[in-house]
Amino acid sequence: MPAVLHPLMLTSGIALLVLGILLWRYSARHSIDVKGAAISSGAAAIFSKKFPTVPQDMRDKFDNVANQTSHAGKAKAAGGTLFRAALAKLAFFLSLGSLLIGLIAIILAFYWT
Numbered sequence: 001m002p003a004v005l006h007p008l009m010l011t012s013g014i015a016l017l018v019l020g021i022l023l024w025r026y027s028a029r030h031s032i033d034v035k036g037a038a039i040s041s042g043a044a045a046i047f048s049k050k051f052p053t054v055p056q057d058m059r060d061k062f063d064n065v066a067n068q069t070s071h072a073g074k075a076k077a078a079g080g081t082l083f084r085a086a087l088a089k090l091a092f093f094l095s096l097g098s099l100l101i102g103l104i105a106i107i108l109a110f111y112w113t
Helices: 005-030 034-047 056-066 073-109
Strands: none
Touching: 005 073, 056 073
C-alpha cells in the first residue's frame, strides 16, 4: 500500500497552499489599514502626549496622489490605490479559503481510502 493514497489530491493541496501564500503576500502589500493607523495614532497622542505620526506606507500613497499635476491624474491615482486596497481585502479572504482547502486536501490525500 503506497504512503500517499491520492497523489493528485496531494499536488492539488500543495498548489492551493502556494496560491494561498501568494494571495496573502499580495493582500499584505496592498492593504490600507486606516482604522489601525487611526487607533495607534490616537493612542500615541493620548498616552505619550506626542504628536501622532502617519505610517510611512500611507504617507507614500498620499504623496503619490498629491504629486500628480492634474485633478484627473489625482483622481486616477486615488482610484487605483483604492481599487488595489479593495482587491487586497478580497485576496485576503481568498487566501484564507485557499489555505484551508489546501490543508484539508493534503490531509485527505494521506488518510482518505
